[in-house]
Amino acid sequence: MSNNLAQTIKLAFGSEGGWSNHPADPGGATKYGITASTLGVARDLRRKATPDEVRALSLSEAAQILDKQYAQPLRYAELPPGLDYALFDFSVNSGPAQAVRILQRILVVEVDGIVGVKTLNAIRDRNLAGLIDKLQDARLRFLKGLKTWPTFGKGWSIRVEHVRSSALKMAAGISTVAPAPPEGRQTASPRDVKVSSTPAGKGTITATIGTAGAAIGAAKDSLQPLTSNGGFADTMFTVLIAGGVALTVIGLAVVTYQQIRHRETAA
Structure with missing residues (x-):
């Protein structure tokens, strides 16, 4: 087989x-x-x-x-x-x-x-x-x-x-x-x-294929509605690409960013 x-x-x-x-x-x-x-x-x-x-x-x-x-x-x-x-x-x-x-x-x-x-x-x-x-x-x-x-x-x-x-x-x-x-x-x-x-x-x-850039770009696009400017998103995804971090970490980045926005709104 x-x-x-x-x-x-x-x-x-x-x-x-x-x-x-x-x-x-x-x-x-x-x-x-x-x-x-x-x-x-x-x-x-x-x-x-x-x-x-x-x-x-x-x-x-x-x-x-x-x-x-x-x-x-x-x-x-x-x-x-x-x-x-x-x-x-x-x-x-x-x-x-x-x-x-x-x-x-x-x-x-x-x-x-x-x-x-x-x-x-x-x-x-x-x-x-x-x-x-x-x-x-x-x-x-x-x-x-x-x-x-x-x-x-x-x-x-x-x-x-x-x-x-x-x-x-x-x-x-x-x-x-x-x-x-x-x-x-x-x-x-x-x-x-x-x-x-x-x-x-x-x-x-069951795993990613090729470079992570395209998938990361798509994930960043989906994150944009959460913010009026892409500064934080751009910085976060640049770090992910440069560090070669697994794509699964993107979920953590999204959660972290939502928490930051929530605190700002509460303040």
Whole structure:
């Protein structure tokens, strides 16, 4: 049973990079591997997310989406290490159903795009390193058949080979590192990702992802209605950032500030 989803998501962030809106990309506006369509579904918008909404996507929310909409349909936690990453990255790149169908053809089981008991049993009967290699070969053949291959083929080839190398290392119990982001994309390098992939619809993120700045900024914004000027809030949050204090301390800062305001009002 796999327990390395956090590492896998970090690797996927590295492969995907940050914000992108390439005119030749059918997915359109994309950030951390999350397209406008995927974000719209995740937020139940009943429409595609706007480019601005995609651009504002946080690493934390992206990780939750990758867990719920990609890892869980793959029954990620039941896959062997290495294959879990290889199938997950393929899924993020080309969709879960497509990735699973190609794996099922390799396994010679019913091709329905759904990871079930028969698929899992067939995986257990195969040589893990050989299966990872065959999946990456099949993935590359699939990508070469896409009309966008002339535009993105070079980057996809590099990505597939990095996934192959990393997945084989993971299968052998060897640590690996995130790849450099694709050319033209921002770096997406979360410092810490802790994810618990549970049955469908119940994925949870159990720790912060990336820098604390965005979360702290949002918390500071929520604090502003308590004061007519942001002096105290700015000072408090600057101290928190500089000191690297855990985000849970923000609650204490809010309570302290409310007490100060209460005393001032009473006076």
